[in-house]
Amino acid sequence: MNILNKPDYAFILAAGKGTRLRPYTDTTPKPMVIVNGKPILDHTLDKLQRACVTNVTVNINYLGHVIKDYLTMRDEPKVTLSEEEELLDTGGGVLNALDTIKSEAFYVINGDALWEDPEDKSVFDMLADKWSVDHMDILLLLQPIDTSVESQSVGDYNIEADGRAVRSLDKTGTHMFTGIRISSKAIFDGVELGNFSYLELMDKAEKAGRLHGLSYEGVWHHISTAEDLERVNSILAHKDKLSA
Numbered sequence: 001m002n003i004l005n006k007p008d009y010a011f012i013l014a015a016g017k018g019t020r021l022r023p024y025t026d027t028t029p030k031p032m033v034i035v036n037g038k039p040i041l042d043h044t045l046d047k048l049q050r051a052c053v054t055n056v057t058v059n060i061n062y063l064g065h066v067i068k069d070y071l072t073m074r075d076e077p078k079v080t081l082s083e084e085e086e087l088l089d090t091g092g093g094v095l096n097a098l099d100t101i102k103s104e105a106f107y108v109i110n111g112d113a114l115w116e117d118p119e120d121k122s123v124f125d126m127l128a129d130k131w132s133v134d135h136m137d138i139l140l141l142l143q144p145i146d147t148s149v150e151s152q153s154v155g156d157y158n159i160e161a162d163g164r165a166v167r168s169l170d171k172t173g174t175h176m177f178t179g180i181r182i183s184s185k186a187i188f189d190g191v192e193l194g195n196f197s198y199l200e201l202m203d204k205a206e207k208a209g210r211l212h213g214l215s216y217e218g219v220w221h222h223i224s225t226a227e228d229l230e231r232v233n234s235i236l237a238h239k240d241k242l243s244a
Contacts (some may be wrong), residue, residue: 004050029060029066036237057081082096093197098185130214138210141213155173221235
């Protein structure tokens with residue numbers, strides 16, 4: 001891996017309400033929902049720490065005190081909180097705290113993203129290997145829909161022969177977006193602070209030919225509803241039992 005290519009900063013989107021995961025999110029922010037014995041957020045921070053990412057920004061709003069209190073129990077990686085008085089959505093949330101990111105490229109991770117790293121290389125290292133500041137503004141981690149067996153997949157994107165990602169407006173693409181990506185700071189140039197979706201930046205990068213995708217053949221768990229959460233917990237508990 002090209003170490004010079006690897007971001008040392010990450011941003012975790014943790015401010016949303018997670019309404020589709022009710023009743024679990026009635027009293028718990030979605031990133032704090034328990035999966036296989038610990039919060040989703042902890043799974044992500046553990047993976048970032050193993051990948052030697054030392055600086056993480058986490059934005060909070062809905063039940064933010066729960067996340068804030070929990071993070072006092074972690075020493076690594078270093079976490080900076082971005083507290084939003086009003087929800088700024090995924091794009092606005094990152095832009096609001098962009099000054100906490102000291103590198104030109106950084107990981108952006110949805111607060112409900114859950115995946116299993118292969119034994120030989122982390123997802124973050126895979127993305128870093130593929131990243132090119134000369135050719136990309138955003139690099140998406142995309143899951144082939146034909147490898148997703150846990151839940152119904154949505155074809156968000158197709159990947160062209162040259163690696164560019166093209167959004168499928170009718171959701172018939174070959175890949176689903178995992179919520180994990182590398183983003184350049186440059187994609188925020190000229191964007192005004194406010195409530196907006198990061199998807200707008202993805203579309204902006206695509207229009208410029210600078211949105212690329214990396215097909216991930218590993219295990220990614222889609223958690224959107226209460227049924228998804230219960231199914232994933234059952235699957236992981238079964239895996240633990242088999243490996244015991």
